[in-house]
Amino acid sequence: MIEIWKRLVLPVLLAGFSLSALAAETHDRLLLRLQEGVDETAFLQRIGERFARDFVIQRRLGYTLVLNFTPALPRTGAADLAVQVDSLPEVMYAQLPGGRLQPQFVPNDALYPNQWHLFDTYGINAQEAWDRTRGSSSVVIAQVDTGILGHEDLDSGRVLPGYDFVSDPFMANDGDGMDADPTDPGDAVAQDECGNGNDAADSSWHGLLVAGIMLATADNTLGVVGVDHRARLLPVRAFGRCGGDFVDILTGMSWAAGLPVTDEADNPIPDNPNPADVINLSFAGSGSCDPVIQDIIDQIRARGVVLVAAAGNEGMPDMSSVLPANCTGVIAVAATTRTGDRAGYSNYGAEIEISAPGGEGFESILTLHNTGDITAEFDDYAAFNGTSMAAAQVSAAVALMRAVDGDVSPATVTSLLINSAQPFPGGSTCATTICGAGILDLDAALQQVAQSGSAAVDSGGGGCMLAGQDRHDLGLTLLLTLLLVGRLAGRRASNP
Incomplete structure (x- = not known):
């Protein structure tokens, strides 16, 4: 197994005091010389x-x-008074001192200083955004992935009952097909176990690492911090050994959105009591978005659900054959580096809506992991690169936008993300013609959603690769050669 960052020992970042002003209703003081x-x-x-x-x-x-002056004045009147006093010949200056100040929220998680994607120049500007909202427990993020594991840095109280939609018992690796347990049993494979000449690969724990980027517990002195601190996670398992069956994936997506679905024998699966606000699709497959797939996407979006998909990790300049990011209405996310360039592995093209940090080389994205090579063992932290990482940040951003305005539509969400994106730096290998509107700017997106309505603030191509690896995936390249109603041709697994 490639050696990855494990149990990094880093100093705890103490809460800083970058201050933001709060307006007061009345004023009764002047600063004067x-x-x-x-x-x-x-x-x-x-x-x-x-x-x-x-x-x-x-x-x-x-x-x-x-x-101090009495009686006090409303802000406008006090400002006028300051101007008049300042104009007197005896006065060097006179001005209002401003309102009360409060410290900016800075999480104390031990590895936060190394989570550059949250606060660095070409990160997503999360630290400023958290003073607007840290999320809402009424918002649900579904992730269609390998399932979920418990972790010391993932609040189990925020993990909703999900479902396992892996229908093939071999692929499921948990003794049966579909069931109500979305726990990730591991997706390790031996050489050629998938029947396509695949290399041996350890378990990826992909669902856990994606969940960590979105929702890892904040301000608990442990490990890392997620983008959203209050939303709940709906784990939808659709990937196992040798990848995922695309019909299983579509079934999981539909169920996550609250649509009725049935199992392999056409028996009804219990309805999802917690329909998602946003569905994260940190995977990519090969195929066109034909009318059947597009219709399912449209049904999901008609329920107000936002869909976010990874662009994929093959470095291709054409997104037209990358599922599901090539479907209309899906927010396709490319990956950028710490310097604002396109990550070399990231697919790109006119279909991309926005980019977000995915890391490259050893400037990677820290998240949750597990030490087990085959089955789960101990909680861990590790660093990864991939468009999976980028898509997860955008999904969490959508959750925070829904925390500000729960009624904002999928189309409006996309528009606001595009309009608020941070421009690519001069000389970047990314441009708006190939990497979307820019790099996700979470604070600007929350500002725009607050101003847009009645808001009140309070894998496959899309898999990831281990930090330092040259191969563009982490057990989930998931080359999903689509058969309209069938399984993946050859059940191809990804290269780790």
Whole structure:
């Protein structure tokens, strides 16, 4: 197994005090400095008579006086008073001191200083966004993936009952086909076990690492921090050994959205009591988005669900054959590096809506993992690269947008993400013609959604690759050669 970052020992980042102003309803103070030689007592008497207010010195800051005046004034009136006092010949300056201030939220998670994708220049600007909202427990993020594992840094109270839609018992690797347990039993394979000459591969724990990027517990001194701190996770298992059956994937997507579905024998599967606001699709397959697939996508979106898909990790310049990112209405996400360039492995093209950090080389994305090579063992943290990472950040951004305005439509979400994106830096290998509108800017997106309506603020190509690897995936390249109603041709697994 490729050696990855494990149990990194890093100093805890203490909460900082980058301050943001809160407006006060009324004001009763001025900051004032008098010209040299002006008598303070006489001056205060004169302005008291002129402005019909009592002025007293509250405190001194060197030569600057903090004046208290009564009665207080609304902000506009107080600002006018400051302008008039400032215009007096005896005054060097006079101005309002501003309202109260509060510290910016900075999580204390031990590895947060290394999560550059959240706060760096070409990260997603999450730290500023968290002062607008840290999420809402009423918002549900579904992820169609390998399932989920428990982890010390993933709040089990935020993980909803999901479902396992892997219908083939061999692929499911848990003793049966579809069932109500979305736990990831591992997807390790021996050489040529999938019948296509595949290499041996350890379990990817892909569902866990994607969930960590979106929802890892914040401010608990442990490990990493997710993008959204309050949304709930709906784990939908559709991938196992040797990849995923596309009909299983579509079934899981439909169920996540609240559509009725049945099993292999056409028996009804219990309805999903927690329909998703956003469905994360951190995988990519090969095929066109034909009318049948597009119709299912349309049914999902008609229920108000936002779909976010990875662009894929083959470095291809043509997205027309990359499922499901090539479907109309799906937000296709490419991956960028720490410097704002296109990650070399990321697919690209006119179909991309937006980019987000996916990492490259050792400038990777830290998240949750497990030490087990075959079956789950111990909680772990590791760093990965891939468009899976980028898509997960956009899905969590959508969840935060829904926390600000629960009624914002899928089309509006896409438009706001595009309009608020951070431009690519000059000289970047990304451009709006191939990498979407820009790099996800979470704070700007939340500002725009708050202004857009009645809001009130409070794998396959899409898999990932291990940090330092040259191969473009983590057990889930999932080359899903689509058969309209059949299984993947050859059940091809991905290269780790």
